[in-house]
Amino acid sequence: xxxxxxxxxxxxxxxxxxxxxxxxxxxxxxxxxxxxxxxxxxxxxxxxxxxxxxxxxxxxxxxxxxxxxxxxxxxxxxxxxxxxxxxxxxxxxxxxxxxxxxxxxxxxxxxxxxxxxxxxxxxxxxxxxxxxxxxxxxxxxxxxxxxxxxxxxxxxxxxxxxxxxxxxxxxxxxxxxxxxxxxxxxxxxxxxxxxxxxxxxxxxxxxxxxxxxxxxxxxxxxxxxxxxxxxxxxxxxxxxxxxxxxxxxxxxxxxxxxxxxxxxxxxxxxxxxxxxxxxxxxxxxxxxxxxxxxxxxxxxxxxxxxxxxxxxxxxxxxxxxxxxxxxxxxxxxxxxxxxxxxxxxxxxxxxxxxxxxxxxxxxxxxxxxxxxxxxxxxxxxxxxxxxxxxxxxxxxxxxxxxxxxxxxxxxxxxxxxxxxxxxxxxxxxxxxxxxxxxxxxxxxxxxxxxxxxxxxxxxxxxxxxxxxxxxx
Amino acid sequence: xxxxxxxxxxxxxxxxxxxxxxxxxxxxxxxxxxxxxxxxxxxxxxxxxxxxxxxxxxxxxxxxxxxxxxxxxxxxxxxxxxxxxxxxxxxxxxxxxxxxxxxxxxxxxxxxxxxxxxxxxxxxxxxxxxxxxxxxxxxxxxxxxxxxxxxxxxxxxxxxxxxxxxxxxxxxxxxxxxxxxxxxxxxxxxxxxxxxxxxxxxxxxxxxxxxxxxxxxxxxxxxxxxxxxxxxxxxxxxxxxxxxxxxxxxxxxxxxxxxxxxxxxxxxxxxxxxxxxxxxxxxxxxxxxxxxxxxxxxxxxxxxxxxxxxxxxxxxxxxxxxxxxxxxxxxxxxxxxxxxxxxxxxxxxxxxxxxxxxxxxxxxxxxxxxxxxxxxxxxxxxxxxxxxxxxxxxxxxxxxxxxxxxxxxxxxxxxxxxxxxxxxxxxxxxxxxxxxxxxxxxxxxxxxxxxxxxxxxxxxxxxxxxxxxxxx
Numbered sequence: 036x037x038x039x040x041x042x043x044x045x046x047x048x049x050x051x052x053x054x055x056x057x058x059x060x061x062x063x064x065x066x067x068x069x070x071x072x073x074x075x076x077x078x079x080x081x082x083x084x085x086x087x088x089x090x091x092x093x094x095x096x097x098x099x100x101x102x103x104x105x106x107x108x109x110x111x112x113x114x115x116x117x118x119x120x121x122x123x124x125x126x127x128x129x130x131x132x133x134x135x136x137x138x139x140x141x142x143x144x145x146x147x148x149x150x151x152x153x154x155x156x157x158x159x160x161x162x163x164x165x166x167x168x169x170x171x172x173x174x175x176x177x178x179x180x181x182x183x184x185x186x187x188x189x190x191x192x193x194x195x196x197x198x199x200x201x202x203x204x205x206x207x208x209x210x211x212x213x214x215x216x217x218x219x220x221x222x223x224x225x226x227x228x229x230x231x232x233x234x235x236x237x238x239x240x241x242x243x244x245x246x247x248x249x250x251x252x253x254x255x256x257x258x259x260x261x262x263x264x265x266x267x268x269x270x271x272x273x274x275x276x277x278x279x280x281x282x283x284x285x286x287x288x289x290x291x292x293x294x295x296x297x298x299x300x301x302x303x304x305x306x307x308x309x310x311x312x313x314x315x316x317x318x319x320x321x322x323x324x325x326x327x328x329x330x331x332x333x334x335x336x337x338x339x340x341x342x343x344x345x346x347x348x349x350x351x352x353x354x355x356x357x358x359x360x361x362x363x364x365x366x367x368x369x370x371x372x373x374x375x376x377x378x379x380x381x382x383x384x385x386x387x388x389x390x391x392x393x394x395x396x397x398x399x400x401x402x403x404x405x406x407x408x409x410x411x412x413x414x415x416x417x418x419x420x421x422x423x424x425x426x427x428x429x430x431x432x433x434x435x436x437x438x439x440x441x442x443x444x445x446x447x448x449x450x451x452x453x454x455x456x457x458x459x460x461x462x463x464x465x466x467x468x469x470x471x472x473x474x475x476x477x478x479x480x481x482x483x484x485x486x487x488x489x490x491x492x493x494x495x496x497x498x499x500x501x502x503x504x505x506x507x
Numbered sequence: 508x509x510x511x512x513x514x515x516x517x518x519x520x521x522x523x524x525x526x527x528x529x530x531x532x533x534x535x536x537x538x539x540x541x542x543x544x545x546x547x548x549x550x551x552x553x554x555x556x557x558x559x560x561x562x563x564x565x566x567x568x569x570x571x572x573x574x575x576x577x578x579x580x581x582x583x584x585x586x587x588x589x590x591x592x593x594x595x596x597x598x599x600x601x602x603x604x605x606x607x608x609x610x611x612x613x614x615x616x617x618x619x620x621x622x623x624x625x626x627x628x629x630x631x632x633x634x635x636x637x638x639x640x641x642x643x644x645x646x647x648x649x650x651x652x653x654x655x656x657x658x659x660x661x662x663x664x665x666x667x668x669x670x671x672x673x674x675x676x677x678x679x680x681x682x683x684x685x686x687x688x689x690x691x692x693x694x695x696x697x698x699x700x701x702x703x704x705x706x707x708x709x710x711x712x713x714x715x716x717x718x719x720x721x722x723x724x725x726x727x728x729x730x731x732x733x734x735x736x737x738x739x740x741x742x743x744x745x746x747x748x749x750x751x752x753x754x755x756x757x758x759x760x761x762x763x764x765x766x767x768x769x770x771x772x773x774x775x776x777x778x779x780x781x782x783x784x785x786x787x788x789x790x791x792x793x794x795x796x797x798x799x800x801x802x803x804x805x806x807x808x809x810x811x812x813x814x815x816x817x818x819x820x821x822x823x824x825x826x827x828x829x830x831x832x833x834x835x836x837x838x839x840x841x842x843x844x845x846x847x848x849x850x851x852x853x854x855x856x857x858x859x860x861x862x863x864x865x866x867x868x869x870x871x872x873x874x875x876x877x878x879x880x881x882x883x884x885x886x887x888x889x890x891x892x893x894x895x896x897x898x899x900x901x902x903x904x905x906x907x908x909x910x911x912x913x914x915x916x917x918x919x920x921x922x923x924x925x926x927x928x929x930x931x932x933x934x935x936x937x938x939x940x941x942x943x944x945x946x947x948x949x950x951x952x953x954x955x956x957x958x959x960x961x962x963x964x965x966x967x968x969x970x971x972x973x974x975x976x977x978x979x
Binding site for chain 1: 683710752770785800805816825850852861862864866870895903
């Protein structure tokens with residue numbers, strides 16, 4: 036965490052000031068006026084300096100970003116480095132000397148260091164590990180081997196270990212000699228024998244207790260913990276559910292191997308949400324860390340093409356089904372004018388239902404066992420919406436378009452059926468996906484609109500053929 | 508926070524166990540076997556007991572939920588109460604005596620109490636306030652008057668105040684006598700004169716410092732703070748950006764009035780995300796606290812109808828535009844079979860771009876000044892996707908459908924134009940919305956697909972009339 040912060044005033048005027056300053060810094064560097072540039076930069080705190088460097092890297096001014104990074108006081112540079120995105124860290128690493136790299140890695144928190152090593156090319160990592168003491172090298176290798184996106188890759192081995200037999204006074208003395216980062220010090224861990232976790236005790240319990248109290252009297256022996264291989268989504272869920280500042284992580288032998296702290300979870304929640312939103316919009320990205328502007332054109336194509344091809348095939352089938360109704364359409368060509376209305380309404384109403392259900396499933400407001408409640412709710416909602424929208428369309432077709440009643444009736448009747456069908460499909464598909472272990476988010480817009488397009492056009496044209504008495 | 512937790516084992520088997528236990532509890536209550544029911548309930552921690560009560564309230568078993576609530580040891584019941592949703596709290600409040608209500612409100616953390624009072628009907632609130640000491644009543648009234656969804660409604664006035672002249676030893680002694688909740692104790696606030704905030708000092712700094720050190724030597728005088736009227740979205744942004752555990756809140760006269768802690772922010776982030784996702788799916792909900800299953804049918808209709816009506820009107824216009832091409836369609840009726848393909852592809856490709864840009868804007872990966880980068884990126888991506896998809900369709904129409912080349916060419920050419928148009932529209936509309944101060948999330952699926960439907964069908968039918976040489 037930044038240990039030196041600035042005032043946050045009015046957010047908007049602050050952002051304006053920031054943009055102006057970034058531009059001025061770039062100009063000053065252009066003129067080689069490093070002294071003045073440094074002065075402006077050092078008005079900001081570490082989080083903001085990291086943002087300045089990211090902005091400048093976004094402008095492709097890698098060299099200038101490195102100049103700025105090197106201008107920083109050493110302790111500030113490490114903090115700033117830890118706030119940079121993975122890609123930007125690699126950019127900086129590539130531009131500084133091995134000595135500077137070693138210094139940064141030494142000073143970083145353990146979990147941040149692991150994140151950096153994961154991003155670096157293997158040959159650089161090997162070179163760095165060669166210079167690391169054997170014990171630490173072993174620990175680093177263990178951490179590097181945890182699969183990405185699991186609790187093991189999020190945790191830090193830096194935590195406070197206490198013993199049951201310590202008094203509060205001894206415990207506080209022990210904490211003082213360790214002197215760690217604030218986010219890791221607020222929960223202390225009491226280990227049993229070798230490394231098995233026996234209990235936890237919060238720093239607030241220690242500082243508010245009498246100094247002769249034994250740690251064993253304060254600690255909780257029942258606590259929430261995670262396994263190193265738990266998926267990061269489960270990790271985020273545990274933090275959201277319990278509201279803790281840190282959760283211990285154990286290995287398969289129940290030995291305490293590290294802790295995950297809440298400040299690292301915010302990012303995870305954001306990444307998981309981005310993944311959901313992108314999937315709901317028909318984009319399949321394999322790396323949520325990468326930012327839109329940093330992703331190359333071909334990767335954008337690769338992320339978007341699979342769903343588009345799927346939907347194209349579905350739309351082709353829809354077209355072939357419509358072609359079956361050629362007889363109806365050629366006799367009453369005006370029916371074509373209402374085809375988009377029916378298809379669009381199906382897609383829109385289905386998407387609404389799917390959006391609500393997918394979100395409800397993801398924040399645990401809806402359970403699989405609520406399936407009948409969902410059906411009953413969507414059924415009533417869709418009947419009401421169906422009646423309102425068909426009445427509206429019926430009147431418009433008669434009054435504004437001046438079409439005969441059978442046409443208006445065809446549109447109105449098929450619209451009710453389409454809306455009910457689309458709402459039920461939108462409600463049920465995400466639940467079915469979850470049931471069979473597929474991400475419900477994949478069942479949003481693209482899937483729902485493909486299916487409703489197909490079914491809506493058939494319902495509409497079939498209704499038309501019946502009402503208008505045309506044999507297919 | 509729950510002070511007494513249980514083990515989290517394998518998440519899935521735990522969930523199964525939980526569901527079974529809830530069912531068993533309901534059965535036991537049915538048989539009036541309260542003793543056994545209580546035994547099962549007390550195996551769980553407070554967070555989980557709250558979930559049990561919520562499950563039972565979802566089953567409409569209000570009376571049983573109240574029986575369970577009354578079974579709990581008094582201190583547990585207050586914790587459990589604080590974890591319930593607003594609606595469920597009101598359900599419980601309505602079923603217990605005034606005395607029980609007073610006890611709970613007295614024991615709740617101040618910010619939780621304010622949340623409860625905000626949910627209760629005015630006459631009950633008045634009755635409660637009548638019994639409250641004058642000073643506290645004044646404070647409660649001030650808090651109740653902060654607008655919902657602002658920093659003032661999220662903060663708690665319970666924080667540790669220190670004085671500059673205190674030594675570390677005195678400060679720790681002061682903290683010990685205050686003895687507050689863990690989430691509020693980890694950052695202490697140093698006030699100047701009356702109530703103006705002078706600096707902040709973390710508990711970790713205090714416990715790791717020498718006991719004779721002065722607080723003034725440890726405190727940071729530059730710090731991040733919020734104004735009581737800052738929107739909750741800004742509050743969440745500040746926590747995400749800086750990773751702090753707590754942020755002080757000041758009023759318009761710069762006086763410290765409370766602090767916001769990180770555990771209350773998780774919920775806000777979830778609410779804000781839900782709002783974004785729902786808006787992107789065409790649902791306008793006015794209350795993110797309400798759960799899908801708890802929302803009545805008519806409110807669901809009300810939340811969904813506005814966008815549906817807007818989209819219906821857009822689709823009507825699309826239909827009227829298509830009717831202008833009646834001549835083309837009646838001469839070459841097979842063109843209708845490819846209309847859904849063109850409209851669908853426009854909607855799908857546009858939605859993909861809009862989803863990425865909206866999310867990028869919301870997590871600050873994309874700035875308004877990146878508009879040309881977005882255009883350039885989407886232009887290249889859409890040309891490549893356009894070529895791939897049109898080639899695919901061209902071949903399919905000739906080979907599978909056996910249609911003549913001019914039809915296939917019409918579809919292929921208009922498809923490239925539609926995709927480029929849709930991607931640019933999807934990229935630019937959210938940015939334009941942000942520029943004029945409208946939520947970009949409103950520019951997703953419903954808006955984009957309405958507009959692309961309209962434009963795609965015109966591009967397609969106009970291209971057809973040109974290539975097939977039909978005068979309109």
